[in-house]
Amino acid sequence: MKRILFLVSSLFLLTACKSTLPPESSYTAYDILFGRDYDGASFQFFEMITEESEYQMLLKDPIISPYLKPNDIQDNNFILVNLGEKPTGGWSIKVEKVKILKDKVEVVIREIPPKGMATTAITTPNFVLKIKSKKPIDIQIINPGK
Template sequence: MRKMLVTSVVLVLVACGAKVDKGTRPLYEVLTQQEQGGAQVRFFEILTEEKEINMLLGDENLKDKIKPADINTANFVILNLGEQTSGGHTVAVEKVEELPDKIVITVKESHPGPGEMATSVMSYPYAIVRVNSKKPIEIKD
């Protein structure tokens, strides 16, 4: 009995001192990328303030992808391509670089080429990106 008690205590002490690697978050994550649902005008917006980020918490597509704690650890970027006369248009992140003083996001727009098949319905492409840093963000397109 005594040996079992000593073994249990040792196991508890070892477990309490163990380091758990929770993994590191990637620099950025595309939370959603849609062909419908964006705004009518083309714009890129960086959300850094609590009240701006709280707006995203209420979005049906994002509610399970954003945590309230992200307000303190991340910034968000809305990439909106604006109204397009057909389908087949996308806006995406091409590259994200972390520099000592800022994060630089390069945006890539894709459009159907001449003669390519595309739906003949208006589209409003957009993407929302979480940047797991509070450094200032610069967007290049």
């Protein structure tokens, strides 16, 4: 019984002393601020938002603005990604890699097709990515079958 109490108290002490991460995922190079299957553009594109004037567009969007601070553009860049019009539901976008290098940021995004049966509704998946750096961005979108 004394051994069990010793183990439980030791475990409690170790977990109580463990450092905790802040609620924001500040230890990653990026955050996905918003993503949805509809309301994107009908053609595939990405737009890098690096300047204050461009950033105002995001601040005015009622869906995205709750995730932003007015001065976020001073330390971060943003990427708006649209997959374009897709003939079915189930399409998604996955961030494969965001790597901050000495002189730039490499971003690789993968287009994921639906698995199995999918709805026949036309969708336009899109998302906004916050890159925690002001370095120039090299972006690559990997499309299946291309």
